[in-house]
Amino acid sequence: MTQKQNQKRIETAVIHEGYDTKEMLGSLSTPIFQTSTYTFETAEQGERRFAGEESGYIYSRLGNPTVRVLEERIATLEKGEAGLAFGSGMAAVSAVLIALTKANDHIICSSGLYGCTFGFLTMMREKYNITTDFSEMKSKEELRSLIRPETTVIYVETPINPTMRLIDLQQVAEVAKEYGIPVVVDNTFSSPYLQQPLELGCDIVLHSATKYIGGHGDVIAGLVVGKKSFIDMLSNTTQKDIGGVISPFDAWLLLRGLKTLAVRLDRHCDNARKIVAQLKMHRQVANVYYPEDDDNPDLAIMEGQMRRGGGVISFDVKGNKQQAQQLLNQLGFLKIAVSLGDAETLIEHPATMTHASIPYEVRQQMGITDQLIRLSVGLEAWEDIWSDLEQALDQL
Numbered sequence: 001m002t003q004k005q006n007q008k009r010i011e012t013a014v015i016h017e018g019y020d021t022k023e024m025l026g027s028l029s030t031p032i033f034q035t036s037t038y039t040f041e042t043a044e045q046g047e048r049r050f051a052g053e054e055s056g057y058i059y060s061r062l063g064n065p066t067v068r069v070l071e072e073r074i075a076t077l078e079k080g081e082a083g084l085a086f087g088s089g090m091a092a093v094s095a096v097l098i099a100l101t102k103a104n105d106h107i108i109c110s111s112g113l114y115g116c117t118f119g120f121l122t123m124m125r126e127k128y129n130i131t132t133d134f135s136e137m138k139s140k141e142e143l144r145s146l147i148r149p150e151t152t153v154i155y156v157e158t159p160i161n162p163t164m165r166l167i168d169l170q171q172v173a174e175v176a177k178e179y180g181i182p183v184v185v186d187n188t189f190s191s192p193y194l195q196q197p198l199e200l201g202c203d204i205v206l207h208s209a210t211k212y213i214g215g216h217g218d219v220i221a222g223l224v225v226g227k228k229s230f231i232d233m234l235s236n237t238t239q240k241d242i243g244g245v246i247s248p249f250d251a252w253l254l255l256r257g258l259k260t261l262a263v264r265l266d267r268h269c270d271n272a273r274k275i276v277a278q279l280k281m282h283r284q285v286a287n288v289y290y291p292e293d294d295d296n297p298d299l300a301i302m303e304g305q306m307r308r309g310g311g312v313i314s315f316d317v318k319g320n321k322q323q324a325q326q327l328l329n330q331l332g333f334l335k336i337a338v339s340l341g342d343a344e345t346l347i348e349h350p351a352t353m354t355h356a357s358i359p360y361e362v363r364q365q366m367g368i369t370d371q372l373i374r375l376s377v378g379l380e381a382w383e384d385i386w387s388d389l390e391q392a393l394d395q396l
């Protein structure tokens with residue numbers, strides 16, 4: 001593929017996009033503008049800025065130079081027109097869904113998704129009668145059959161947390177276009193290095209930037225990318241008036257983390273593939289779920305829309321909840337923790353942790369069994385990761 005002169009490859013863009021050292025006294029690292037407000041030279045200038053007649057900063061809930069660099073960088077990485085940063089992934093998810101719906105609307109959502117997003121959709125139903133249908137989105141017909149006049153959003157997680165099933169984004173986008181319904185994709189598990197939903201025809205991408213974008217387990221943040229008109233609307237409504245903004249320091253942490261995104265993701269993927277191969281051979285492991293696994297029924301979808309399989313693996317241990325918890329308790333240096341995408345390998349039990357808020361029956365339908373384990377493979381030597389996992393599995 002030939003790259004246009006001004007279009008950097010993603011390995012370069014993660015380091016340079018959105019920042020011009022000349023504008024910041026030559027500072028190589030983006031300065032942290034740790035300020036809540038900005039001074040106006042005159043009362044009239046303040047009036048013009050509030051009226052939108054003059055560009056410039058007003059107050060950090062409405063915009064901040066450090067945050068702006070991050071927003072421009074993520075927009076370029078996701079191949080979107082504009083980006084917006086939030087104080088958490090859930091602030092981003094909720095701001096987008098509130099912006100796209102009103103009372104009595106209808107959402108179609110991938111069957112299987114992050115527990116708090118499920119919780120938010122439940123709250124929207126109870127408070128505003130905004131109903132959600134969950135779908136595996138396996139065929140165009142299945143998706144079309146769910147669309148109603150009041151459907152205003154199609155919301156997709158792929159790979160799905162924690163089952164690692166995949167949804168064909170191009171297929172979903174094609175159906176959505178027939179009806180003029182925006183498709184929102186939670187791209188947390190892939191990051192723009194592995195998957196770029198806007199290139200596949202989707203409309204809005206969001207992230208829990210807490211995960212691979214930050215990459216070091218030291219920040220909670222969210223990001224949204226889409227058309228400029230949508231991002232402007234989001235910025236002036238659900239972000240400005242609800243206020244889930246990111247701090248300048250956290251934006252700086254994300255900018256720093258982003259610089260190594262490609263390098264980290266390649267290592268996460270290399271390690272994950274090796275751990276998958278080992279897990280599949282272990283007698284205490286019943287099933288392994290990983291997008292780039294040859295036995296994965298969604299492998300063709302993976303090859304069509306992801307660069308590589310990512311750093312998260314799920315697997316069922318033989319037995320039930322007791323064996324799953326026992327496995328976690330028998331680990332040595334590997335850490336029991338929710339979250340993913342960090343340098344440290346993190347392991348958790350979705351049924352009692354990240355997805356505990358989803359009712360038992362719904363969890364079963366989503367494939368979240370009591371013996372399912374989610375493993376975020378870190379950047380350590382894969383042999384050390386496996387050695388710890390193996391000794392814990394051997395004791396079951």
Ligand SMILES: Cc1ncc(COP(=O)(O)O)c(C=O)c1O
Nearest residue numbers: 088089090114161188208210221
């Ligand atoms: C897929 C996905 N989306 C959204 C979120 C929410 O992000 P945050 O914890 O940054 O609010 C998470 C958190 O685990 C997640 O895994």
